[in-house]
Amino acid sequence: MKLSRKFLNDYIDTNNYSDSDLAEAMTMIGNEYESIEKISSATNIVIGYIREIADHPDSDHLHVCQVEIKPGEVVQIVCGAPNVDKGQKVLVSLPGAVLPGNIEIKKGVIRGQESNGMICSLSELGIGTKYQSEEDKAGIHILDDDAPIGEDGIAYLEYDDTTIDFDLTANRGDLLSVIGMAYEIGAITGKKVKLPNDEIKREVDDIKDYVTVDVKTDKCPLYLARAVKDLQIMDSPNWLKARLIASGIRPINNVVDISNYVMLEYGQPLHFFDHRTLGNKIVVRQAIDGEKIVTLDGQERILSEKDIVIANDEGPVCLAGVMGGLNSEVEADTQEIIIESAIFNSANIRRTANKILRSEASSRFEKGIDPHRTYMAIDRACQLLEKYAHGTVVKGIQKYDTCKYEDNVIAITLHDVNSLLGIEFTEKEVLDTFERLSFEVKKDGDKYLVKVPSHRLDIHIKEDLIEEIGRIQGIDKLPSTLPIMANVPGHYESKYYFNKQIRNRLAALGLYQVRCYTLTDEESLNRFSNDKRDAIVLASPMSEDKKYLRTGLLPSLLSVANYNLARKNNDVMIFEDSDVYYLEEGKTTQKSLIAGMMFGTYETNEWMHEKIDINFYTVKGVLENLFEYLGFSNRYHFDTIDIPKDFHPYQTARITIDRDPIGYVGAVHPTISKNKIYAFELDLDKLFAVKVRAVKNKEISKYPSIVKDMSFVLDRDIIVYDVCETIKKACGRLLENIEIFDYYVGENIGNDKKSIAFKLTFMDSNKTLNDDEVMTLFNKTITEVTKKHNGVLRDK
Amino acid sequence: MKEKQEMIKKELEKDLKLVKTTNDLNELKVRYLGKKGIITELTKNMNELSIEEKKEIGRLSNELRGELAEKISELENELHAKELNEKLVNEKIDVTMPSTKLSVGCMHPLTRISDELEELFISMGYDVVSGPEVEIDKYNFEMLNLPKDHPARDAQDSFYITDEELLRTQTSAVQVRSMLKNQEKKPFKIVCPGKTYRRDADDATHSHQFMQMEGLVVDENITLADLKGTLEEMAHRMFGNERKVRFRPSFFPFTEPSYEVDVSCMKCGGAGCNVCKGTGWIEVLGSGMVHPNVLNVCGFDANKYSGFAFGVGIERIAMLKYGINDIRDFYTNDLRFLKNYNRVEGGDK
Structure with missing residues (x-):
């Protein structure tokens, strides 16, 4: 709302306040200002x-x-x-x-x-x-x-004026008027508001002979119409033009300017119809689906039954509360007009305006209008037309009025005020607030019965009054306390905390947490996609690249990786933990995921020629470290079943915990990225659901262990996990650990063969092992591996 | 005999001076003290001597042996120390050569801010809870006193999925969920961090996706002064103990009264500068006393209970605290940006 100081001063004296003092004072009672500007800064x-x-x-x-x-x-x-x-x-x-x-x-x-x-x-x-x-x-x-x-x-030219532009809150429709502003500023200055004189000098004829009003919708609680004839259309006087310019509205001619002026004054939008084209009949109704109207801006609008129209016998002449129709517009030779001053349902206006056009009028109807002002504004318009457009006012008013005019009286006590604010206001301060705001107060015991003026449509309950007191008196003296409540320790939601632990571990293992957008495009959606997740699409997206809710995290991570690689950030180790949303059997489903991507060098010291480049086994190591940290020891497994698309088909593993698939790890498919990027995605919900035993101390064995090596030549296709399982089974409980310390492929053992060397550690926690015992197990192991996996023992 | 003794001593002194290495020393040791060494030679051919003389020579030769052994061992220690030192000198490294690069990542700055706030609120007895990002209109708006077609919805232009489902525009939706879940109407304190979405074109100060942390406290006798005290704790934690907090009246449909909260400028301390645009204050969040309508629809009798709520933008806090100028940096995830946050700020919190 652009407020002209000169316009304001027509209703209240604010000469003691500089522009910036006034703007600051308004800000501190909840009406923030955006700018202060002179209409013209020219001098001399x-x-x-x-x-x-x-x-x-x-x-x-x-x-x-x-x-x-x-x-x-x-x-x-x-x-x-x-x-x-x-x-x-x-x-x-x-x-x-x-x-x-x-x-x-x-x-x-x-x-x-x-x-x-x-x-x-x-x-x-x-x-x-x-x-x-x-x-x-x-x-x-x-x-x-x-x-x-x-x-x-x-x-x-009356350009010696300043505009303060206020960014008003949505509840204060009453401030979209200069008179409303005057009341608000009066609460700051303590000065009284003087309303304009709207006395009409002469009235002739009878409105009944000019127009009838028939309201056929419950979306129009109040509709008033008056008529003015013998108008002379010309330029407005300088003061009127300047007021409009200062308020952000373009002057057109005296008649149109008066309708805008009264809207600015009272906050009540008016509409002027040319009586010639309107005819003698006004019908207010909801539009028929598909009905058309050409609005003042020359555009044809197609309406629906939620829009309200003003119509005559031939059809709509005005899109109520939003914009007039071209067919009944006031023109240069207009002499007779019908003035509309009405209230339309704010929700309907808002919907229509959102669909068609936000206007000065619609923004006021949306926020609600005091019906008293509907009456005041129509008379004021007549008076101004008489005075500045040589108009003759027609006697009487056509009205349709279903408004209830009940006093808005709210009871409140001093205790109510002070117990909510936690500050000690006195009765004097409370009564002073109401006086400043022109609220009438009656005392009834310890209660104040506060009568709220009709233009304050935002005040309904005692908390609203408490806000007024805090606002006008200021709460500089508000003490700082902490809530006094039963002392209960705070805690994290357990899944949230679990997620936090994982985050911290991954960071400790070298990965940076990233945060990406939820909304994505179709191409990314299909990357690494899991067909079981049916994407949620926005009803009306802002753009094609933000149309869907992502169903996985890897496409986002790939973008981040590519972004960084393009900027020579060559070692990319990143992860993201986020919920994703998708449809499952038509229902919105939420899933928590953790995904990561790794590329480059994990650890390095170049001058010492020490370097660990990231490969599948590095990433697998990160994940195993995480699983051990989470207490999943001996329960996770990597296999090659159901590898999802966009992963390298032969360098990717599915991960299971207790046989339940929980994610994937592997190289990104070379058609997706020319860089050898490794990726993983884990289902956090499933990880969270795994039951883990509490940490228990394990006694350190007092007895020495015995280490034995063995190496086998095996077929290439033999999975080392299976061999280890055979070894474990053969050795039983005395086997403490298996390590693989050598892997070899080469011509001298045959192209379809590989050689793998195992280091077995045996231990008994109850006694010192003897060599015979171990040798028996060792030989049994060799027999089993030879038999089961067609392995050939290499020289010991 | 005595003369011989003196002579051997002198000779030894001479020989010791010639010793350069432990090998030399070992040789010398054998020559003097060995089984066929000089000392042993002394006691040979004593058959003609009397018992008295034998005794005397034995005593003297033992004395001599002791003396020589001591001298040799002195030199031996010296030599060992010298040789060890030489070895260490040879092992000298240049400690200024570059170290081995180990990989350690860190939390995203938004997580870092959220973590800090969570810790603070947990320490004050708050629970940290979360809620879904795909929310129903009823929880995101309607039960927060924002019926359909309410003009205040304009401030939160939304991404709708269906007529009833949308990406939440505020973490306030969790207020409703928490109160509805609280069947026993137990007093409670919660904070809820999370992602929120509004239909804004992305630029340096706007982001269609951003993070909020909602706070909500409900009990009998909760006051605005409690809100002020709580937010002061938060401002102190995030921006230092000197910060002051100021309430500016505002409007949110779900709180009454409502306030925007300003914190005294962290750059100039309130004197006025470019960060605070000369006002000395920086707007950090919106807050207020929970609207009685909200309490009532969520099952808490507004005549008995009161509460306060606040919603703080995590990006805003991070931008102010760390001096970040472009909100899009949070979502670009340039590693050079993220690496700024791979350290702590001392232990005094």
């Missing part, structure tokens, strides 16, 4: 009269003007405007003037001709072109003939 502008004009001898477009800038004082000014002419009253910036943009006007010589200032256009005064007429945009501004020579031009 006077009204001049062009006595003589001649063409410039050395130019085909410049003119040499003799301008009277003070009664009797004539100076020469060179002017290039195409519309400059003898006998005009114009705006002259004299030497020493500073125009917006810090342009200083000096005496000068233009192509040999002396020039003592500049004849100005409105743009040069800083008036935006959107407020200017076509003539003004094309050249200098020409003033009325009666403009007094030598006087201050800015003051004459």
Whole structure:
């Protein structure tokens, strides 16, 4: 809401407040301001009269003007405007003037001709072109003939004004009016509001002969219509134009300007119909699905039954509360108008406006209107039309009114106030607040019965009144306390904490946590996709690349990896933990995932030629470390079943815990990334569900262990896990550990063979093992491996 | 005999001076003290001597042996020390050569901020809870006193999935869930960190996805002063103990009264600078006393209970605390950016 100081001062005296003091004071009672701007910052502008004009001898477009800038004082000014002419009253910036943009006007010589200032256009005064007429945009501004020579031009045009632009909260529809603002500011200054005089001098005829009103929808609780005839359409007076410009609205002509002026004054949007095209009948109804109307901006709008229209016998003439119809518009030769002042259902207006156009009118209807103001505004419009458009007001008013006019009285006690705020306000302070806000108060025992004025549609309950007290009195004295409550220790939701532990472990293992967007495009959605997850799509996405909710984390991580690799961040070790959402049998399903990507060098010391490059086994190591940390020892397993797409088919493993698949680890398929990136994705929900035993101390064995090595030549396809299982089975409980310490493939053992060397550690926690015992197990193992896996023992 | 003794001693002194290595020394040891060594030679051919003389020579030669052994061992120690030192010198390394690079990652800065806040609130007895990002309109808006077509919904332009489902625009939805779940109407304190979404075009200060942390306390006799005290704790924790907190009236449909909360500027301390745009204050969050309608629809009798709620933007806190200028940096995940957050800030919290 752009508030003009001059406009405001018509209703309340704020002369003691500077622009910034007023803006700050409003901010501290909850009405934040965004900017403070002068309508025109130009200085030293006077009204001049062009006595003589001649063409410039050395130019085909410049003119040499003799301008009277003070009664009797004539100076020469060179002017290039195409519309400059003898006998005009114009705006002259004299030497020493500073125009917006810090342009200083000096005496000068233009192509040999002396020039003592500049004849100005409105743009040069800083008036935006959107407020200017076509003539003004094309050249200098020409003033009325009666403009007094030598006087201050800015003051004459009433541009000596400042606009404070407020960013209002959604509950304060009443502040979308200058009078509403005056009440609010009155609460700061303690001054009273004086309302405009809306007395109409003369009324003729009878409204019944001009128009009838038939409201056929419950979405219009109040509809008023009056008529004004004999209008003369012309330019508005300067003060009216300036008020509109300061309020952000373009002046058009006196009649249209008055409708906007009254809207700004009372917050009640009005609509003026040309009586000729409207006819004698107004019907307010909901639109028929598919019904059409051409609005004032020339666009054809297709309506639905949720839109409200004003119609005559032929069809809609106005899209209620949003925009008028082109067919009943006030035109240059309009003489009779029907004025509409009404209230429409805010939800309907909001929906229509969102669909079609947000306007000054719709934003006010959306936030609600005090019906008292509906009446005040229509009379005010009549009065202004009588005064500034030579109108004759028709007697009477057509009205349809279903509003309830009950007093809004709220009971509140001092205790209510102080127990919610935790501050000790006195009765005096409470009563002072209500006085300032023009709320009437009656005392009933320890209760105050507060009558809220009808324009404060935002106040319903005592907490609203408490807010008013806090707002107006200020809560600078508010003490700082902590809630006094039963002392209960705080805790994390257990899955949340579990996730945190995993995060911390992965970071300790070298991975950086990243955070990516949930919304994604179709191409990413299909990467690494799990067909069982049916993506959720937004009803109306902002763009194609943010259309779906991602169903997995790997596509996001791949983008992050590629981004970093492109910027020479060559070692990429990242993970993300996030929930994903998708449809399962049509129902929204939530799943928690943890995924990671690793590429580059895990550990290095270049000058020592020590380097661990990331490969499948590094990433597997990270995961096994994590699983051990989570207490899943001996329960996880890597196999090659059901490898998802976009992974390398022969360098990827499915991971199971207690035989339940919980994720994947492997190389990204070379068609997806030319870099050998390794990736994993784990189902956090499943990890969380695994039951783990509490940590128990394990006694360190007092007895020595015995280590034996054996190595086998095996077929390439034999899975080492299976061999280890055979070894474990053969050795039984005395086997403490198996390590693989050598792996060899080469021609000398045959191309389809591999050699694997195992280091077995035997131990008995109850006694010292003897060699015979171990040898028996060792030989049994050799026999079993030979038999089961067709292994050949290499020389010991 | 005595003369011989002196002579041997002198000779030894001379020989010791020639010793350079432990090998030399060992040789010398054998030569003097060995089975066929000089000392042993002394006691040979004593058959002609009397018992007295034998005794005397035995005593003297033992004395001599002891003396020589001591001298030799002295040198031996010296030599060992010298040789060890030589060995150590040879093992000298340049400690300024680069170390081995070990990989250690860290939390994303938004997680880091969230973690810090969680720890603080846990220490004050709050539970940390979470809620779904795909939320129903009823919890995200309606039960928070924001009926359909309420103009205040404009401030939170939403990503709808269906008419009833959307990406939550605020973690406040968890307020409703927590109260509904609390069947016994036990007083409670919660914070809820999480992702939220609004239909904003991404630029340096706007992000269609961002993180919030919601706080909610409900009990009998909770006051606005309690909210102020709580938020001061938070401001101190995040921005230092000198920070002041100021309430500015505002409007949120689910709180009444509602306040925007400003913290005294962390850069200039309140004097006015470019960070606070000369005001000395920086807006950090929205808050207020839970609206009675919200308490009532969630099953808490507003005549008996009161509560406060606040919602803080994690990105905003991180940007202020760490001096980050572009909100998109959080979601670009450039490792050079993330590595800034791979360290602690001292132990004093």
